[in-house]
Amino acid sequence: MCGIVGFTTFKNKTNQYKEILFDMTNALSRRGPDEKDYYFSENIALRS
Amino acid sequence: MSAEHSNNRYTLIYNGQLYNANDIRKELIEDYNYTFQGYSDTEVVLKAYIQWGSKIISKFNGIFSFAIWDENKNELFLARDHFGIKPLYYTIIDNDIIFASEIKAILKYPKVKLELDSQGISELFGIGPAHTPGTTIFKNIYEIKPAHFAIFNKYGLHITKYWELKSKEHTDNFEETCNKVKQLLKDAIDRQLISDVPLCCLLSGGLDSSIITAFASRYYEENDLSPLDTYSIDYVDNDKNFVKSDFQPNSDKHYIDIMKNTFHTNHHEIVIDTPELAKALEDAMIARDFPGMADVDSSLLLFCKYVKKGATVALSGECADEIFGGYPWFFREDALNSNTFPWSIALTERQQLLNPDISSKVNLKEYIDFRYHESLENVEILSTDSSETAEKRKISYLTMNWFMQTLLDRSDRTSMYNGLELRVPFCDYRLVQYLWNIPWEWKAYNGREKGLLRYICKDLLPKEIVDRKKSPYPKTHNPTYLKTVKQMLTDIMKNKNAPINYLLNRDYILDILETDGNSFTRPWFRSIDDRSSAYGLSLSSKYVA
Incomplete structure (x- = not known):
């Protein structure tokens, strides 16, 4: 709720989306507790 | 947060606060039969989007940045x-x-490269610490501009502006105007006082933060929440070291005392010393991801650090100067004639600071001129505007899009x-919109900076506060600060191969150090001190490179 991160995967498919999202969210950890709210589907990865 | 609707699934990630969430939720429930799981504004944002799509964004009264899939x-x-x-x-x-x-x-994200090209250098050294809306100093990294939304799909990115200030003739008379402004201000503050976590007000004893404190204190009394917590910042030995200047005529303590005694707030005074302030320069830069406003950033960062021990939300008086006309350049004859951003005049010095190799490839004046004129094109002048009103619209527009933006970035980071x-009630878009069209003579009522604001709050605050001349964000006057940053810069310059040498003019920096800052004669940006900013920028440049 204090920071958002995400990316589409139309072209850049990856099995690492969980790890990437985690790294991105981690970089924002000072903004406050993250929701650990993930969403993945075929072309998107989101986390807040 | 996800929601299913009409055989579709919408997923929202959200950062912000919606101050009219209750109104929107009510409408969705009563008129459109939505059901809600709880009282979060996150759910309101998602369902409002599902119902109305992008059209609803301009009606969101709040601070937000979100994505919906x-x-x-x-x-x-x-x-x-x-x-x-x-x-x-x-x-x-x-x-x-x-x-x-x-x-x-x-x-x-893998594959993202950090690159500084000539535009980035022009931004950093020409415009910095402000920035051209939509850009960052890094190549290919952009920002969604304020009041814009974007759609991204397999065909690419499409960006749309959903709101902008509208210029139109102001038809309310003076008394109606005063009542309306006061009512809008009260409404903005009251909405932003709603919090289920501990809240406080930042109080410098200046007009803006005092107004917020006064309204908040009254609200707290009416709702049995007293006492209100207020916080101020000061520096060790500042009373001893304070020196009057054009930009900063008085020290805060006297006025803070008046306020806390009048409104019986539970006041906390945070006092900061030089070593901590200097050390936090790096944190401040990390917070922004690039060089900012040196100690003006680091002191706010430390202030927030200590405020966080007692509160999770703080109301700040930021933005009143921009929308009510509080800065000196609103009043200076030459502000528009200077043909450049009026708060940032040390152009020669900025160019000189660059490493000769880079300096030959980058023309700061040309770049700044380009951005300045590009920006002015967006100002909507009415045929009925007097030439003074037209001029003030331009100054206001520039101030809001460049100067205020820098301060808002600073506040968030x-x-x-x-x-x-941090919440900023003066940035309520309804208030800003209403003020945009008020004749300049009324805004400068009684010939004073923020005259209208002073007038409408005269019964709310002690006279000394109402009359207090604008003082910028409190800075340290402790001579050890300059000594400390001078030493920090000296240490960096000992290494001829330090990255800073690629960007900056080594000889000029050594000269600044040797003459104790006196060879850099004009303020870098507004009241950021010439010497400390030169040190600060050089320091932070080490990280950029």
Whole structure:
């Protein structure tokens, strides 16, 4: 709720989306507790 | 948060606060039969979008930056609030978009490269610490502009402006205007006082923060929440070291005492010393991801750090000067004639600071001129505007889009670095819109800066506060600060191969050090001290490179 991160995967498919999202969210950890709210589907990865 | 609707799934990630969430929720329930799980504004944002789509964004009264994924359309919707109080950056790599609240998170995505090209250098040294809306100093990393939303799908990115200030003739008379402004201000503050976590007001004893404190204190009394917590910042030995100047005529303590005694707030005074202030220069830069406002950033960062020990939300008086006309350049004859951003005049010095190799490839004056004139094109002047009103519209526009933006970025980055949420009631878009069209003579009522604001609050505050001349954000006057940053810079310069040498003119920096800053004669940006800013910028340049 204090920071958002995400990316589409139309072209850049990856099995690492969980790890990437985690790294991105981690970089924002000072903004406050993250929701650990993930969403993945075929072309998107989101986390807040 | 996800929701299913009409055989589709919508997923929202959100950062912000919606101050009219209750009104929107009510409408969705009563008129459109939505059901809600709880009282979060996150749910309101999601369901409002599901119902109305992008049309609803301009009606959101709040601070926000969010993304919604539409599963059926396979489409991403990104939006940022009217003034860009909450951040949203992105980059596009091979037809995919990567976005985040801060640049540092984008850098964690593989394949993102950090590059500073000649535009970035022009931005950093020509415009900095301000920036051209939509850009960052890093190549290919952008921001969604304030009051814009964007749609990204397999065909690419499409950006739309959903709101802007409208110029129109002001028809209310003076008394009606005063009542309306006061009512809008009260409404903005009252909405932003709603919090289920501990809240406080930042109080410098200046007009703006005092107004917020006064309204908040009254609200607290009416709702049995007293006492209100207030916080101020000061520096060790500042009373001893304080020296009057054009930009800073008085020290705060006297006025803070008046306020806390009048409103019986539970006041906390944070006192900061030089070593901590200097050390936090690096944190402040990390918070922004690039060089900012030196100690003006680091002191707010420390302030927020200590405020966070007692509160999770803080109300700040930021933005009143921009919308009510509080800065000296609103009053200076030559502000528009200077043909450049009026707060940033040390152009020769900025160019001289560059390493000769880079300096030959980058023309700061040309770049600044380009951005300045490009920006002015957006100002809507009415045929009925007097030439003074037209001029003031331009100054206001520039101030809001460049100067205020820099301060808003600073507020978000330094506060969120400490997990503190800063709210800025003067940035309520309805208030800003209403003020935009008020004749300049009324805004400068009684020939004073923020004259209208003083007039409408005269019964709310002690006279000394109402009359107090504008004083910028409190800075340290402790001579040890300059000594400390001078030493920090000296240490960096000992290494001829330090990255700073690629960007900056080594000889000029050594000269600044030797003459104790006296060879850099004019303020870098507003009241950022010439010497400390030169040190500060040089220091932070070491990280950029």
